[in-house]
Amino acid sequence: MVGTELLLGEIVDTNATFLARNLADLGIDVFYKSTVGDNLERISGVVRAALRRSDIVIMSGGLGPTDDDLARETVSLVTERPLEENPGVLRDLKHWFAERYGQTPMPDQNRKQALFPRGSQIIPNPVGTAPGFWLEKDNKLVIALPGVSHELRTMFTETVGPRLSSLGSGQVLVTRNLHFVGIGESSLQEKLADLLREQTNPTLALYASGGTVRIRMAVKASTRQVGLGQMKDLEAEIRKRTKEYCYGADGQTLEEVVAQRLVEQELTLALAESCTGGLIAHRLTNIPGSSAFLNRGYVVYSNQAKAEDLGVDPATLEQFGAVSAETAREMAQGARLKSQTDLGLAVTGIAGPTGATPTKPVGLVYISLATSGDTIVERHLWKGTREQVKNRTALMALKLLWQTTK
Amino acid sequence: MVGTELLLGEIVDTNATFLARNLADLGIDVFYKSTVGDNLERISGVVRAALRRSDIVIMSGGLGPTDDDLARETVSLVTERPLEENPGVLRDLKHWFAERYGQTPMPDQNRKQALFPRGSQIIPNPVGTAPGFWLEKDNKLVIALPGVSHELRTMFTETVGPRLSSLGSGQVLVTRNLHFVGIGESSLQEKLADLLREQTNPTLALYASGGTVRIRMAVKASTRQVGLGQMKDLEAEIRKRTKEYCYGADGQTLEEVVAQRLVEQELTLALAESCTGGLIAHRLTNIPGSSAFLNRGYVVYSNQAKAEDLGVDPATLEQFGAVSAETAREMAQGARLKSQTDLGLAVTGIAGPTGATPTKPVGLVYISLATSGDTIVERHLWKGTREQVKNRTALMALKLLWQTTK
Numbered sequence: 001m002v003g004t005e006l007l008l009g010e011i012v013d014t015n016a017t018f019l020a021r022n023l024a025d026l027g028i029d030v031f032y033k034s035t036v037g038d039n040l041e042r043i044s045g046v047v048r049a050a051l052r053r054s055d056i057v058i059m060s061g062g063l064g065p066t067d068d069d070l071a072r073e074t075v076s077l078v079t080e081r082p083l084e085e086n087p088g089v090l091r092d093l094k095h096w097f098a099e100r101y102g103q104t105p106m107p108d109q110n111r112k113q114a115l116f117p118r119g120s121q122i123i124p125n126p127v128g129t130a131p132g133f134w135l136e137k138d139n140k141l142v143i144a145l146p147g148v149s150h151e152l153r154t155m156f157t158e159t160v161g162p163r164l165s166s167l168g169s170g171q172v173l174v175t176r177n178l179h180f181v182g183i184g185e186s187s188l189q190e191k192l193a194d195l196l197r198e199q200t201n202p203t204l205a206l207y208a209s210g211g212t213v214r215i216r217m218a219v220k221a222s223t224r225q226v227g228l229g230q231m232k233d234l235e236a237e238i239r240k241r242t243k244e245y246c247y248g249a250d251g252q253t254l255e256e257v258v259a260q261r262l263v264e265q266e267l268t269l270a271l272a273e274s275c276t277g278g279l280i281a282h283r284l285t286n287i288p289g290s291s292a293f294l295n296r297g298y299v300v301y302s303n304q305a306k307a308e309d310l311g312v313d314p315a316t317l318e319q320f321g322a323v324s325a326e327t328a329r330e331m332a333q334g335a336r337l338k339s340q341t342d343l344g345l346a347v348t349g350i351a352g353p354t355g356a357t358p359t360k361p362v363g364l365v366y367i368s369l370a371t372s373g374d375t376i377v378e379r380h381l382w383k384g385t386r387e388q389v390k391n392r393t394a395l396m397a398l399k400l401l402w403q404t405t406k
Numbered sequence: 407m408v409g410t411e412l413l414l415g416e417i418v419d420t421n422a423t424f425l426a427r428n429l430a431d432l433g434i435d436v437f438y439k440s441t442v443g444d445n446l447e448r449i450s451g452v453v454r455a456a457l458r459r460s461d462i463v464i465m466s467g468g469l470g471p472t473d474d475d476l477a478r479e480t481v482s483l484v485t486e487r488p489l490e491e492n493p494g495v496l497r498d499l500k501h502w503f504a505e506r507y508g509q510t511p512m513p514d515q516n517r518k519q520a521l522f523p524r525g526s527q528i529i530p531n532p533v534g535t536a537p538g539f540w541l542e543k544d545n546k547l548v549i550a551l552p553g554v555s556h557e558l559r560t561m562f563t564e565t566v567g568p569r570l571s572s573l574g575s576g577q578v579l580v581t582r583n584l585h586f587v588g589i590g591e592s593s594l595q596e597k598l599a600d601l602l603r604e605q606t607n608p609t610l611a612l613y614a615s616g617g618t619v620r621i622r623m624a625v626k627a628s629t630r631q632v633g634l635g636q637m638k639d640l641e642a643e644i645r646k647r648t649k650e651y652c653y654g655a656d657g658q659t660l661e662e663v664v665a666q667r668l669v670e671q672e673l674t675l676a677l678a679e680s681c682t683g684g685l686i687a688h689r690l691t692n693i694p695g696s697s698a699f700l701n702r703g704y705v706v707y708s709n710q711a712k713a714e715d716l717g718v719d720p721a722t723l724e725q726f727g728a729v730s731a732e733t734a735r736e737m738a739q740g741a742r743l744k745s746q747t748d749l750g751l752a753v754t755g756i757a758g759p760t761g762a763t764p765t766k767p768v769g770l771v772y773i774s775l776a777t778s779g780d781t782i783v784e785r786h787l788w789k790g791t792r793e794q795v796k797n798r799t800a801l802m803a804l805k806l807l808w809q810t811t812k
Contacts (some may be wrong), residue, residue, distance in 0.1 A: 005611075005613060006439070007426055007436040007438075007439060008425075008426055008430050008581070009423045009425070009428070009429075009430060010423075010562025010581075012419075012423050013418075013419065013422075014418060016415075016419070017415045017417075017419075020413055020415030021417070022412070023415075030414070031442070031448060032440065032442055032448070033413060033414075033440070033441035033444075034440050035439035035440075035441075036420075036438055039437075042437060042438070045459070053451070064614070066592075067602075068611060068612075096789075099789075100787075100789070101785070107592035109592045109595060109597060127790055132659070138673070139570070142762070148615060150791075154791075174501065205416075207416070241562050271705065273684075274690075276691075277684075277687050277691025277692070277696070277700075278679075278683075278685065278686070278687030278688040278691065278703055278705065279684065279688045279691075280684070281679075281688075281705040282682075282685045282687075282688045282796075284683070285683025285684065285796070286683070286792065286796070288759055288760060289760060291707050291761075294705075294707045295710065295711060296704070296705055296707055296708060297684055297703075297705030297707070298702070298703075298704065298705070298715075299684065299687040299691070299700075299704070299705070300702055301691065301696070301697050301701060301703070302697065304701065304745075305702035305745065306703060308744075309704075309715065338714075339710075339711065352694070353689075353694055354695065369625070386692065387692060390688075
């Protein structure tokens with residue numbers, strides 16, 4: 001991991017976490033991780049040591065256009081392979097700048113991003129200017145990727161991972177994750193106590209974060225198919241005991257599952273958000289094709305907007321306040337009626353740090369879902385920061401939607 | 407950093423971030439960080455290399471009571487200092503167990519937590535069972551701390567930091583960050599080329615991510631005040647050359663700066679979001695007190711909502727399409743008019759991956775801002791995933807708001 005900023009404690013190194021997890025999934029043992037600043041001598045020392053003790057060295061960072069970006073130079077030095085300009089990459093770089101900035105020519109600085117140690121294979125970067133490279137020498141393999149997270153992730157997922165998996169030992173670590181909402185880590189642990197105690201192959205582990213819990217099953221097997229087969233019975237048993245809480249597996253998100261159900265059941269949705277301020281709409285519109293079910297959303301931050309856009313009765317706002325079961329209900333019904341959708345989902349609450357009253361503390365939230373039949377209203381009281389209250393509220397609103405579309 | 411779990415990608419290494427930041431504050435340069443699993447041979451190799459190239463080696467992890475906890479053994483091996491039981495620590499350990507678990511005697515396992523390489527000074531652990539140690543040999547210093555975060559933090563803050571600062575040069579590293587939007591990393595570099603080339607004290611570095619660029623200034627000084635003083639002229643020079651792009655310093659976010667300006671200028675805002683799906687509202691409502699300026703937001707995902715809620719002329723939608731300068735303009739003006747706010751900000755575009763037409767590619771976005779005077783419309787073409795298009799659009803919409811409220 002190359003970058004002085006990583007040694008200053010100003011950023012947390014999530015690239016390393018991503019790579020470690022993905023390498024584990026490929027059955028490649030990660031024995032060492034080294035972090036070093038943007039200094040040619042020090043990076044070279046680290047890469048030399050890494051090549052002595054490991055078969056594969058993956059580098060992150062140092063592929064940018066500035067003088068500080070030294071990954072190419074280091075690998076060239078250590079492997080004694082001179083840097084050569086790749087005409088195809090240079091053309092792509094120029095094209096990228098032309099497309100983005102019109103007439104502006106590519107800055108001279110960026111020309112170095114087309115340099116690679118002789119014998120490298122290019123790792124395409126579909127989401128940025130810095131391509132990576134893959135260099136084999138003396139039975140060792142060096143892979144250089146950019147430090148920008150989404151570029152590293154895209155390039156690993158699209159190119160590096162598939163190529164590495166074809167190199168491996170024959171055994172792969174197969175993992176499968178199940179995701180839970182509406183149940184705490186300890187309650188889930190109790191339901192599965194005997195399994196957690198006795199289960200060794202596949203192994204089982206629980207991880208909690210931000211209102212959801214993840215169960216991770218892992219097994220080493222000759223192929224992914226065989227590994228998944230070995231986890232089938234265990235998964236069935238877990239699901240049997242926990243089905244009202246398990247919303248998905250592996251990469252699935254709650255909004256994805258909800259979106260899928262709404263599309264399948266041909267249901268349309270309108271949102272009315274106060275304390276989440278657009279977060280529910282943001283999460284649902286992260287799903288491609290969400291326009292099929294999401295007709296619209298209202299971020300009704302003022303009482304005026306609640307009344308004008310959703311038809312909440314000013315008397316309700318006056319009598320019960322903006323944060324109340326009554327207002328939540330009228331917001332959900334109003335959003336549904338106004339948009340002529342099947343469902344209207346509303347949240348109102350006090351995200352903090354200000355806005356609390358003697359009877360309404362920070363973290364008090366009402367969630368309401370209006371359907372063609374009845375209208376549900378839930379009351380919650382969260383602890384935490386403004387962002388945590390927003391996140392937890394959005395999660396529980398999506399959960400309500402998920403439960404209702406079962 | 408010792409621990410197999412750190413190499414599996416299941417946890418993010420926040421201890422390293424904590425140590426790095428605190429060492430920087432003490433003026434101690436961190437040149438290398440190594441992470442290694444719970445394996446005696448591999449840890450020893452890493453500690454040996456670290457002692458060769460550095461004056462101080464700080465270890466985190468491996469001080470627990472299990473067979474996997476190998477920090478003591480490793481340091482003993484590498485420094486050739488035998489392990490010795492410390493009677494005072496053993497007494498404290500027994501006391502800790504008696505106090506916590508009443509009659510239960512201390513498990514035999516924990517006895518090894520009273521072992522230390524000969525010549526070590528004990529680093530007390532007021533919040534857990536594992537004390538650390540401080541061992542000087544041949545002008546090198548090894549410090550071993552537990553991996554449990556709050557224990558490491560407490561011990562560093564109470565004992566290690568103060569002792570290190572009395573060893574040090576008396577100098578602290580002072581950093582200041584400036585944030586830029588609307589300018590690329592290489593263009594910024596060109597504007598500051600001479601400074602970047604010649605500037606060594608303070609040092610200067612550029613970091614780009616997600617459409618913004620950060621300049622980091624750093625200087626070693628006797629106190630934080632002195633260091634900030636030494637950066638003043640440099641900051642003034644940078645700001646003079648780049649002022650139309652520099653939106654903030656240190657922890658400030660663009661939405662925070664925008665929110666502050668709207669509040670100061672007593673301006674109110676209404677949002678109309680199509681392709682960002684609520685993300686702009688979400689970012690602005692992350693700022694405490696945003697209800698002072700944000701009257702409401704519309705997530706108008708359907709044409710029906712654009713017409714009904716914002717009064718966009720169906721003929722405009724028909725003739726120019728939902729993703730057009732004309733529609734963006736009517737959305738911004740409609741949001742402003744409907745909400746009776748000072749400003750109306752609208753975005754419409756194709757976030758992808760679907761929705762493109764022969765003349766309108768994925769990433770085509772229009773941003774419009776309506777004021778009491780004129781209405782601005784910007785056209786952009788982004789590359790990237792759906793989330794990237796959303797993020798970049800939200801960023802540029804906030805930038806337009808920021809520029810307009812200057």
